[in-house]
Amino acid sequence: MLKLTTVATVAAASLCIAVSAAPLPRQCLPTEPYVDYPGNDIARTNVKDVGECCQRCLDHPQCEAYTWNNWDNICYMKSKKADKPFQGTPDPNSPYKYASGVVYKCKPLQFNLDYPGNDITSVRTDKLGECCMYCRSQPGCVGWAWSKNNGGFCWLKSKFAGEPTFWETAVSAAAY
Numbered sequence: 001m002l003k004l005t006t007v008a009t010v011a012a013a014s015l016c017i018a019v020s021a022a023p024l025p026r027q028c029l030p031t032e033p034y035v036d037y038p039g040n041d042i043a044r045t046n047v048k049d050v051g052e053c054c055q056r057c058l059d060h061p062q063c064e065a066y067t068w069n070n071w072d073n074i075c076y077m078k079s080k081k082a083d084k085p086f087q088g089t090p091d092p093n094s095p096y097k098y099a100s101g102v103v104y105k106c107k108p109l110q111f112n113l114d115y116p117g118n119d120i121t122s123v124r125t126d127k128l129g130e131c132c133m134y135c136r137s138q139p140g141c142v143g144w145a146w147s148k149n150n151g152g153f154c155w156l157k158s159k160f161a162g163e164p165t166f167w168e169t170a171v172s173a174a175a176y
Helices: 002-019 050-059 130-136
Strands: 040-044 065-069 074-078 096-102 110-114 119-124 141-149 153-157 165-174
Touching: 050 065, 050 074, 050 096, 074 153, 096 130, 110 141, 119 130, 130 153
Parallel strands: none
Antiparallel strands: 040 074, 065 074, 065 096, 110 165, 119 153, 141 153, 141 165
16 A cells, blocks of 8 residues: 555656646746847837746737847847747856747646647647747647657647547647
């Protein structure tokens, strides 16, 4: 009995860690300092810091990503993350001049589930939170499934039909 209890406790603790590390609906994902997402601008506004820039993006219905410029405190809201982000050189003697990030605006994650079929396209990414952004910018996408296999892929879905199937490395979510 002791072994079973220990295994159950470890499994429960692992589940709690996995769930707490997952993006929740409408949240800022980690910011990339020294990175600029050129193009795809939909709006700009003055803000005091990168956190406020992300919040403004969350509040804007078409915003999926943002770049904050520290020179003049301008927040550039974007329809999507740049295909080729610009990586600046970190300077240990000064704060970063710009920072960028994406926002998560999808429903809660479903772990170890896939909805087979109805794939519109696939996108390579090692960051599961970006699947939401890709889905929201793809016409006809209602949700997605992601797996870390082969470096990470999102499968954008035209519908979630039928019963989900168990897939140990899959994470799925519906778009709002």
